[in-house]
Amino acid sequence: MxxxxxxxxxxxxxxxxxxxxxxxxxxxxxxxxxxxxxxxxxxxxxxxxxxxxxxxxxxxxxxxxxxxxxxxxxxxxxxxxxxxxxxxxxxxxxxxxxxxxxxxxxxxxxxxxxxxxxxxxxxQRPDGAWLSHFGYPNTYSTRVTWAVAEVWRETGDPELLRTVERSLRWTLTRVQPDGWIDGMAFDANLTPWTHTIGYALRGLLRTADVIGDELGDLGEQAVAAATACAERLAGLVSPLDPLLPGEIGPGFTSTAGYACLTGDAQMVTVWLDIARRTGNDGLRARCAAVVDLLADLQLRQPVEPAAVGALPGSWPLSGAFEPLAFPSWATKFLADAVFALADDERE
Structure with missing residues (x-):
C-alpha cells in the first residue's frame, strides 16, 4: 500500500x-x-x-x-x-x-x-453481451455484470436486474462441456491471460452472491460454471508451479513460458471463494503457496526505488504481460489476495 x-x-x-x-x-x-x-x-x-x-x-x-x-x-x-x-x-x-x-x-x-x-x-447488446474496447463480445465483462448487480442491490431498480439476467444468460451459452468459457480474452484473436480469466470467474461468483435466488437458479448456474473452470485451472501441471502459465486457451492448453502474476493473484481470490463453498482444502493449500511466492516476487530491494512494494506484470519480467513493468492492478490484486487469505484463515 x-x-x-x-x-x-x-x-x-x-x-x-x-x-x-x-x-x-x-x-x-x-x-x-x-x-x-x-x-x-x-x-x-x-x-x-x-x-x-x-x-x-x-x-x-x-x-x-x-x-x-x-x-x-x-x-x-x-x-x-x-x-x-x-x-x-x-x-x-x-x-x-x-x-x-x-x-x-x-x-x-x-x-x-x-x-x-x-x-x-x-x-449492452440485446443478446446480453458487452463489447470489449476491441469491439469483441466477451465474458470477462462479468465484472461489469457484478457492478450493475451491486447498484441494483442498493437501488432495487428492476431494469438493472434485467440487465444482469441478460448478461448471465449470454455468458452461460459460452460455457463448454469441459468447463472452458469462451470469450475470456480481450480479443477473439488472442489467447486469454490468466488476468482476464480471473476477471471472468470473479465476476460470475460475485454476481451470483449479489442476486441470490432472485433470478431462480441462474446464480447457481453461474457458480457452477466458475467452479468447473477454476478447478480445471488448478489441476494444470505447469513448470511455473504453483503459478499458472500466463496464457491459457480452449481445452485448458498453454505453451506460455511465463506467469502473469496479476492473474495468479486474482486466482487466489477465486480459488478461496470456491474452497469456502466446496470445502476443498487442496485449493486452500495452493492459494497459500501462491501468495507466498508472489510475496517473494514483490519488489523489495531499492534497486529501482519507485517500484519498491509493487508486483511485476510478468515473471520473468520479460514475459508478454506488461513486460518490464509494474502495473497498478497487479499490486491491487496482490493486496486483495492477501486479504482473502487472511479472511479464510480467520474462518
Whole structure:
C-alpha cells in the first residue's frame, strides 16, 4: 500500500498511475484502475489501521466523479480524454459503490454509480453481451455484470436486474462441456491471460452472491460454471508451479513460458471463494503457496526505488504481460489476495 500511495502521488492526486515501467518511469493516470483500487484502499485502511488510505480513496472517488460525462459514462483507457469503455465504467462503479457503503459521500457516490449503471444498460447488446474496447463480445465483462448487480442491490431498480439476467444468460451459452468459457480474452484473436480469466470467474461468483435466488437458479448456474473452470485451472501441471502459465486457451492448453502474476493473484481470490463453498482444502493449500511466492516476487530491494512494494506484470519480467513493468492492478490484486487469505484463515 506504500507503493499504491506513491502511484497516487505520481499523478498529483489526479487518480492513480497505471504503473511504473523500468524503461520509462511512471505512466499516466488510469481512471479504471483508480476506480477499482478504491475498495482495496478502504479495506487496507481498516486492516492496517491507516486512516489516510481511506482519505485517499475518498479523494480518488471525488476526482472520478468530476470526470463523469453527462450520460453517466467515464473516460476509458489511460489519461482522461479517452472514449468510454464498458469494462472501465463497470470498475469505476465498483469503487463508487464501495465509497457509498463506507459512509463517505453516500448520496454523491450512489448517484454517480446509478448514472453509470444506466449507461451500461444502454451499452449492452440485446443478446446480453458487452463489447470489449476491441469491439469483441466477451465474458470477462462479468465484472461489469457484478457492478450493475451491486447498484441494483442498493437501488432495487428492476431494469438493472434485467440487465444482469441478460448478461448471465449470454455468458452461460459460452460455457463448454469441459468447463472452458469462451470469450475470456480481450480479443477473439488472442489467447486469454490468466488476468482476464480471473476477471471472468470473479465476476460470475460475485454476481451470483449479489442476486441470490432472485433470478431462480441462474446464480447457481453461474457458480457452477466458475467452479468447473477454476478447478480445471488448478489441476494444470505447469513448470511455473504453483503459478499458472500466463496464457491459457480452449481445452485448458498453454505453451506460455511465463506467469502473469496479476492473474495468479486474482486466482487466489477465486480459488478461496470456491474452497469456502466446496470445502476443498487442496485449493486452500495452493492459494497459500501462491501468495507466498508472489510475496517473494514483490519488489523489495531499492534497486529501482519507485517500484519498491509493487508486483511485476510478468515473471520473468520479460514475459508478454506488461513486460518490464509494474502495473497498478497487479499490486491491487496482490493486496486483495492477501486479504482473502487472511479472511479464510480467520474462518
Amino acid at each position: 506504500n507503493w499504491v500511495e506513491a502511484a497516487h502521488d505520481a499523478t498529483g492526486h489526479k487518480g492513480v498511475s497505471a504503473g511504473y515501467e523500468l524503461n520509462h518511469g511512471w505512466q499516466q493516470t488510469y481512471p479504471e484502475i483508480s476506480g477499482y483500487l478504491v475498495p482495496t484502499m478502504l479495506r487496507a485502511a481498516q486492516e492496517l489501521d491507516r486512516p489516510p488510505l481511506a482519505g485517499r480513496a475518498v479523494e480518488i472517488g471525488d476526482w472520478l466523479r468530476l470526470l463523469q460525462h453527462a450520460d453517466g459514462a467515464f473516460p476509458g483507457g489511460m489519461g482522461v480524454d479517452g472514449e468510454p469503455v464498458v469494462f472501465d465504467v463497470g470498475q469505476i462503479v465498483l469503487g463508487q459503490i464501495a465509497l457509498a457503503r463506507s459512509g463517505h459521500d453516500r448520496t454523491a457516490a450512489l448517484d454517480s454509480a446509478g448514472q453509470a449503471a444506466q449507461w451500461l444498460c444502454r451499452a
